[in-house]
Amino acid sequence: MAAAEWIVGTQNGQGAHSVELAKRHLVQPWPEAGEIGSEARALIEGGEGIYITDGEGKRLIDGPAGMWCVNVGHRREELARVMYDQAMQLSYNTPWYTMNAPSAVLAERIAGHAPGDLSHVFYTTGGSTAVESALRFMQFYNNVRGRPEKKLILSRGGAYHGSTYLSASLNGRPRDRDWMNGADDLVVKLSSPNAFRRPAGMTVEAFADGLVAEFEETVQRLGADRIGAFVGEPVQASGGVVLPPGNYLQRIRGICRDNDILFIADEVVTAFGRLGHVFASGEVFGLDPDMITFAKGVTSGYFPLGGMIVSDRLLAELRRSNHPTAMYAHGLTYTSHPVGCAVALANLDLLENGVLEHTRAMAPYFQAQLKTLEELPLVGEVRGIGLMACVECVADRESRNPLQLDKNVGERIDAHCHELGLLVRPLINMCVMSPPLVITKEQIDDMVGILREGISRTMDDLRKEGVWRG
Structure with missing residues (x-):
């Protein structure tokens, strides 16, 4: 047909x-x-x-x-028309040795909404590949800095971070891993932050204290020199819309900062309007992550697009390293897709206006x-x-x-x-x-x-x- x-x-x-x-x-x-x-x-x-x-x-x-x-x-006709116009102007270009204008303009606008010093964007095809890209960047970052043993990833019960091999290894929901393999040697699971399931008689404050104590004990037991990143959703979406108790996330961010552990905020769901802001990390939760992953709402589902925003500090440290030719050997055929980025720009217009x-x-x-x-x-x-x-x-x-x-x-x-x-x-x-x-x-x-x-x-x-x- x-x-x-x-x-x-x-x-x-x-x-x-x-x-x-x-x-x-x-x-x-x-x-x-x-x-x-x-x-x-x-x-x-x-x-x-x-x-x-x-x-x-x-x-x-x-x-x-x-x-x-x-x-x-x-x-939304605005998005459909932009999709058509961009496809008629430029439907695709290879990101390996060329670039397109919509991706650069969108990167600037995304950076303008991001908290802290997050100012550089790498595009992917969706949320799973965004998280995968962030984790591979963490590995690259530590290799270049001469810390090849600093690769463990901390995740939590109830988490959902994707379906690619490494991102899926972080998942902590029931049934996600019953019949599927994962990179279990790289991932350490912490308790779910679901206060509704806290022990009977325990206050929410005491529950939050317990989560923080568990995080601290895990860092001490495994060694900060072996832990590369903590990955967490500001709100655990597919885990049942689990909100973090109190200032738990800010406390975890502080521990990560003190121990040189990258804090990766997975905003695949919460970014681009779901909580009323382009990004929830800073505006809602007072966080300044080292990286943010995004997807879904960036184009309102009209085109597959995702990405990660990386701290300027991390990129500056890489540029200062003794390995100027070390290559972040990671990319996707549809990285920085011109149609997807054009749709995202029009979508951002609607969100902002x-x-x-x-x-x-x-x-x-x-x-x-x-x-x-x-x-x-x-x-x-x-x-x-x-x-x-x-x-x-x-x-x-x-x-x-x-x-x-x-x-x-x-x-x-x-x-x-x-x-x-x-x-x-x-x-x-x-x-x-x-x-x-x-x-x-x-x-x-x-x-x-x-x-x-x-x-x-x-x-x-x-x-x-x-x-x-x-």
Whole structure:
């Protein structure tokens, strides 16, 4: 089928053929072995604003904004037109020995929003490759400085940093590594900063103190001369929108600085508007990382693009080294892609000219309305910041245990919400919400109302099946 025929066919609702093709030829991300290469997932055929349209023509609120990324909303003509214009001007150039103007202009604008002395940008194709690039830079940096043993990476339980080999090795979510290998000799896992799961009777302050003490003990035990970097999301997104307790992140940053450990803030989700700022590290959490990784919202999902921002101090130290010809032998075919960078520039225009301000205005209402779901007995906690939140369901509020007999309660809620007009991001016993940043108060009310009904219907189902007696 030719491209033009496929687009017209999809617009005419001829999605059944696509479903059959997927079952015969498409391998989906994160498949289970029993269905790999033979499954079809919910078909999405269109989008506009905060809404998407599924294969049956049902209009849904895009609760997860694609994958945390469609920040300025679907069907923005400004972005589509820039994509076309740039492709007609220059569709591609090799980054190995040429460059393009959009990448340089975008780098300057990104640097202008970054905290501290982060002023240089290296582009990748997405979040996984951004984290991979940052870790490889850490290795290169320490090799050039004559410290080849300083390569260990500290990560945390509940973390998600990507799907490439080294970035995936950092992941700390349940099920991520059950059947997959990783660079276990390079990665040291610390405890999750999820205060909702802290020991019974412990205050949040004491929980934070324990996390910091664990970090300090780990550095002392392993030796600062062997630890190259700490990688952490300011908000653990796919881990269930876990917010750091108190000034925990600032304290960890101080320990890293004192021990010459690079602090890498993984802002693949939180950057470009999700918390109302281009970067959350400085504006929200008061951090000055050595590197920041980004992706997703940089183009609002209209084009695959990611990157890392590197401290001027690190680059200056490399330039002063005794190895001027040492090569950072790392790059990607689509590094600094001209179309992606042009789209990101237009996306940044939209963010700076109203979307960021709108996000900051909507965030308190969004969080307050979702918090009302804690009235439901199945809901253990609603937590969030900016326009991202998690509704965590539990079998028993006192013990805070997730449902032991039904770990797919999130999928049950999502199925009910889909019928009612809302797409949810289900994560085992959690529902994650991160809608497009252009959402209005009225649309927030619609979203929360549907989610409330979806949870209520799920509670009825669980009671009828004897799975839950809440």
